Amino acid sequence: MTTCNPIQVQAFNTADVSEQIRATPGWVQHYQQMSPGHFAGRIRYLDLQGVEVYEEQMNTRVEQNFSAPEGALAFCFDRSDNTLYLLNEESRNIWITPENYQEIAVVFGPQFVRQHGLDVARLEGLFMAPLNGGQNALFSRWLSATLTRLTQTLDPPSREALTQQLLDDCLFILDNAQVCLDRGALQRRADERRIMQRVGQWAADSPEEQLNLLQLSQVAGGSLRQLQQTFKTYTGLSPTHWLRLRRLNSARRELLNRSPEQTTVAEVAMNWSFWHLGRFSSSYRALFKELPSETLKRSPTL
Structure with missing residues (x-):
């Protein structure tokens, strides 16, 4: 046994x-x-x-x-x-x-x-x-x-x-x-899947890199219209909204990894191209249910 x-x-x-x-x-x-x-x-x-x-x-x-x-x-x-x-x-x-x-x-x-x-x-x-x-x-x-x-x-x-x-x-x-x-449906979605794979590859390889909408369409290897349709199918978001949420998440990671002695909310906001501090704080709070200053006050978690 x-x-x-x-x-x-x-x-x-x-x-x-x-x-x-x-x-x-x-x-x-x-x-x-x-x-x-x-x-x-x-x-x-x-x-x-x-x-x-x-x-x-x-x-x-x-x-x-x-x-x-x-x-x-x-x-x-x-x-x-x-x-x-x-x-x-x-x-x-x-x-x-x-x-x-x-x-x-x-x-x-x-x-x-x-x-x-x-x-x-x-x-x-x-x-x-x-x-x-x-x-x-x-x-x-x-x-x-x-x-x-x-x-x-x-x-x-x-x-x-x-x-x-x-x-x-x-x-x-x-x-x-x-x-x-549905083989026909799979074939129709093949181009969209390739676009998302290219975007996903870029996002994984360069998690902190910033792009604008036209640069993202170049990464995706398709037209702006194709990019918009693909994002609607796969994410339910527009590419611009996705890029903005991505920057907010990057700002959160930086705030979690820094202390008030090392940086300020304004500095982090500008690092991620949020030039209006009030709007940044409002958007940040809407997404994460806390102010960026509250996140920064915590001890680093990572």
Whole structure:
């Protein structure tokens, strides 16, 4: 008879998007708050030694720029519309979650992918495509309930049994979801997806760089009209509004990392091209529900 470590679900409550990122190590990601309110997030995490399960909740809209860990294959279930998204390390994209967003994901690590002969190349064309199927909602509810049960039960299933069930279920759901794909719609969205990938690449590689609207359209490799339509589809924002929210988030990060002895609110505001201090403070308070001076008074958090 062999012994193994018990299955344990870890849970983290977060009060800032930067804390939300730190609670999911291994992912390449950059978060920014995009709707007003005090941020409140929660992560539940289960490590099955080769397979990981993440459940994420966030109350405000959040821009996510991300890609999965190198060599991994991730099945991400968006519980707001019960859509499955398949990700790998090359699935680098940018989008904005709705308020009160919930997602649950099963991540098969690189060694597991190799050992089980999961041919990721055969999935080309499915990554980041919205995959719809009748089993998506049922599976994500079951998986969330399983995480809850694992925190309560004294007789959990074996790692091997749960891991095999997750693999079998995810591949079954993927097989059924492919039947529901609208190939024509996927093709029509291909150009828009490429635009967002270019914008997402720029945003991840240069998180503090500033651009204007026309410069952003050059980065995107499309016309201003294409850029506007793509942002409407993927983020629900205009590119100008997105750029402004991005600068507000950058200002917040600087305020959190500095002290009143090191800088002033006015200096930080001007660093991010907010030339009217009153309007900056008003916009900042509307988004983060506190004045920039209140943020600056805190001790550095990072």
